[in-house]
Amino acid sequence: MWDYSEKVLDLFYNPKNQGAIEDPNQDGVAVVFGEVGSIACGDALRLHLKIEVEADKILDARFQTFGCTSAIASSSALTEIIKGITLDAALNISNRDIANYLGGLPEEKMHCSVMGQEALEAAIFKYRGIEVEQHEDDDGALICSCFGVSENRIRRVVIENNLTTVEQVTSYVKAGGGCSSCGAEIEDLIAAIQQEKELTASRVAAEIATAQAQNRPLTTVQKINLVQTVLQEVRPMLLADGGDVELYDVEGDTVKVVLKGACGSCSSSTATLKNAIEVRLRERVLPTLIVEAVS
Amino acid sequence: MSAVIYLDNNATTQVDPEVVEAILPYLTQYYGNPSSMHSFGGQVGKALKQARVQVAALLSAEESEIIFTSCGTEGNNTAIRAALTAQPDRKHLITTQVEHACVLNLFKQLEKQGYTVTYLSVDHKGQLDLMELEAAITGNTALVSMMYANNETGTVFPVEQAGAIAKEYGATFHVDAVQVAGKLPLNMKISTIDLMTISGHKLHAPKGVGALYVRRGFRFRPLLIGGHQERGRRAGTENVAGIIGLGKAAELAQLHLADVATEKKLRDRLEKGLLAIPNTEINGDRKNRLPNTTNIGFKYIEGEAILLSLDQYGICASSGSACTSGSLEPSHVLRAMGLPYTTLHGSIRFSLSRYTTEAEVDRVLEVMPGIVERLRALSPFNNDQAEWLQDREEALVGAV
Ligand code: FES
Numbered sequence: 001m002w003d004y005s006e007k008v009l010d011l012f013y014n015p016k017n018q019g020a021i022e023d024p025n026q027d028g029v030a031v032v033f034g035e036v037g038s039i040a041c042g043d044a045l046r047l048h049l050k051i052e053v054e055a056d057k058i059l060d061a062r063f064q065t066f067g068c069t070s071a072i073a074s075s076s077a078l079t080e081i082i083k084g085i086t087l088d089a090a091l092n093i094s095n096r097d098i099a100n101y102l103g104g105l106p107e108e109k110m111h112c113s114v115m116g117q118e119a120l121e122a123a124i125f126k127y128r129g130i131e132v133e134q135h136e137d138d139d140g141a142l143i144c145s146c147f148g149v150s151e152n153r154i155r156r157v158v159i160e161n162n163l164t165t166v167e168q169v170t171s172y173v174k175a176g177g178g179c180s181s182c183g184a185e186i187e188d189l190i191a192a193i194q195q196e197k198e199l200t201a202s203r204v205a206a207e208i209a210t211a212q213a214q215n216r217p218l219t220t221v222q223k224i225n226l227v228q229t230v231l232q233e234v235r236p237m238l239l240a241d242g243g244d245v246e247l248y249d250v251e252g253d254t255v256k257v258v259l260k261g262a263c264g265s266c267s268s269s270t271a272t273l274k275n276a277i278e279v280r281l282r283e284r285v286l287p288t289l290i291v292e293a294v295s
Numbered sequence: 296m297s298a299v300i301y302l303d304n305n306a307t308t309q310v311d312p313e314v315v316e317a318i319l320p321y322l323t324q325y326y327g328n329p330s331s332m333h334s335f336g337g338q339v340g341k342a343l344k345q346a347r348v349q350v351a352a353l354l355s356a357e358e359s360e361i362i363f364t365s366c367g368t369e370g371n372n373t374a375i376r377a378a379l380t381a382q383p384d385r386k387h388l389i390t391t392q393v394e395h396a397c398v399l400n401l402f403k404q405l406e407k408q409g410y411t412v413t414y415l416s417v418d419h420k421g422q423l424d425l426m427e428l429e430a431a432i433t434g435n436t437a438l439v440s441m442m443y444a445n446n447e448t449g450t451v452f453p454v455e456q457a458g459a460i461a462k463e464y465g466a467t468f469h470v471d472a473v474q475v476a477g478k479l480p481l482n483m484k485i486s487t488i489d490l491m492t493i494s495g496h497k498l499h500a501p502k503g504v505g506a507l508y509v510r511r512g513f514r515f516r517p518l519l520i521g522g523h524q525e526r527g528r529r530a531g532t533e534n535v536a537g538i539i540g541l542g543k544a545a546e547l548a549q550l551h552l553a554d555v556a557t558e559k560k561l562r563d564r565l566e567k568g569l570l571a572i573p574n575t576e577i578n579g580d581r582k583n584r585l586p587n588t589t590n591i592g593f594k595y596i597e598g599e600a601i602l603l604s605l606d607q608y609g610i611c612a613s614s615g616s617a618c619t620s621g622s623l624e625p626s627h628v629l630r631a632m633g634l635p636y637t638t639l640h641g642s643i644r645f646s647l648s649r650y651t652t653e654a655e656v657d658r659v660l661e662v663m664p665g666i667v668e669r670l671r672a673l674s675p676f677n678n679d680q681a682e683w684l685q686d687r688e689e690a691l692v693g694a695v
Pocket residue numbers: 143144145146147175176177178179180181182183
């Protein structure tokens with residue numbers, strides 16, 4: 001038997017916000033739902049959002065879930081977390097936030113929290129009219145055919161949750177949990193991500209060390225180099241969401257980027273992305289950097 | 296939590312109090328080694344002999360045909376290996392798709408070692424088609440190995456007919472009777488079975504003991520090599536207490552065989568009541584089924600969620616859903632039956648024992664409709680989408 005936290009059991013036995021949301025057909029209020037999973041996979045979540053259009057805010061969130069104890073609890077937790085916040089803030093919610101809210105999940109059940117995060121994204125993207133990556137059509141990037149998991153989805157959980165083993169990836173997105181023939185590929189992917197990460201880290205460290213040794217601030221060329229390496233790291237996650245980012249220019253401490261695809265098509269998501277990229281750049285390169293989106 | 300209502304007897308059973316009583320002196324007073332040359336150990340040897348008589352009686356076999364083992368897994372491994380060494384020139388093996396992991400995984404390994412294995416399929420009731428066996432078997436077949444009855448669905452296989460086919464081709468016939476001993480009468484005197492596995496903890500003996508029936512005259516080679524215990528056929532100091540317990544449990548099982556009809560009545564009562572809940576289905580062969588087992592698919596909801604809900608009322612059952620298995624795949628048995636995913640993930644097995652009471656069954660029937668209703672209210676799927684779902688699932692599965 002799984003070792004569930006009190007909170008998981010509580011939200012399973014007494015779930016909050018279950019059901020669908022009726023469209024009130026009211027001006028300024030939109031109702032939308034996002035869905036992930038299927039009966040074949042053993043779990044599915046349909047997340048309903050009621051959105052205040054003007055404020056871009058989630059007025060109400062409800063869920064319908066087919067799945068196990070932790071799937072139901074994760075769904076309910078998600079609705080509690082996102083009620084009342086803006087869509088941009090909601091997009092910043094990760095599967096870890098859901099797991100933390102629940103006081104943790106057994107590792108084998110982390111995919112329930114990932115399902116929550118993915119349904120949230122699906123609902124918001126649908127509302128914003130953004131095409132979500134079609135895993136089925138995109139054979140080249142499909143790593144696990146048993147569970148239809150693409151390279152980008154794996155990249156994302158690996159980076160966001162610092163995963164290091166195939167078993168962990170299986171626990172988070174199920175990839176590898178069927179015939180397990182994709183195990184080697186997942187392993188390679190984890191190694192590649194690890195390497196990219198180390199490479200960026202060592203390059204950034206080297207550049208900063210040189211600058212410090214010469215007792216001068218980073219030159220613009222150095223900044224460009226560093227920013228580029230960090231952006232390369234962020235890109236896969238954006239790609240997973242159907243977007244992309246490109247460095248346009250660096251002026252002093254201002255980094256100008258072009259947001260593309262899904263990211264560029266709506267103004268509100270640019271804010272989120274700008275923030276996400278800025279946080280990363282500040283952490284990795286210079287705490288004074290400011291990111292600006294140009295079109 | 297209220298008192299436990301234990302309906303998971305195909306997983307393991309309560310040790311009968313009489314069995315406990317029989318065992319205790321051998322954990323305290325009579326701790327001698329039956330192989331020793333003193334009478335203190337010798338009296339233990341006598342008790343083992345008595346246990347062997349009791350187990351042989353349950354199977355209508357001879358005492359010399361019984362080897363005590365540590366569990367069903369050991370019995371099955373020993374039997375399968377013994378069949379291979381008995382006819383080393385034969386390189387083809389036959390089993391079924393719905394065997395226990397300790398059989399299936401062993402066959403997978405044997406495939407890697409150069410054996411060819413045929414896995415017989417089952418129909419949507421989990422039943423075999425013996426024509427398939429007939430088509431597969433050849434003079435090169437060393438072994439036909441199958442379960443007597445399936446642990447998940449309770450479906451009983453036509454083992455004697457299968458054994459007759461095996462005999463025709465000179466293949467060894469092994470049967471995993473772990474779920475059957477104590478539930479259906481067994482008579483090895485008029486059987487086609489060469490090797491048969493039973494396990495103690497499925498018939499109210501403790502865990503860690505089992506027995507392997509080996510037909511007299513079978514060229515048996517042991518799996519465990521060492522001392523002369525079990526007449527050299529299973530080395531290792533005997534699990535004395537366990538074996539005494541198994542003996543007593545076998546004796547009790549035989550006495551209680553007559554009660555199986557009552558058990559079946561209760562099972563039918565439970566099943567009928569559960570089927571009254573809309574969108575439910577029996578998984579298994581209603582005509583050929585263990586009297587204590589029912590496996591029911593509750594559509595549009597997931598098994599683990601049902602189990603946890605039942606747990607609140609102290610009711611123990613099990614499920615073939617992916618989430619309960621620890622792997623991400625649902626039960627290989629239900630999948631081999633080709634069940635739709637809507638049924639598969641919401642399958643619950645209730646397995647009764649001679650201790651099950653009508654009040655317990657009624658308690659399940661009292662709480663189950665509410666549990667199903669609550670979870671269905673949470674689910675995005677329902678019967679109105681049945682056709683759409685079916686198409687979608689087929690497309691999804693087809694894509695893989
Ligand atoms: S392809 Fe990934 S588990 Fe089968």
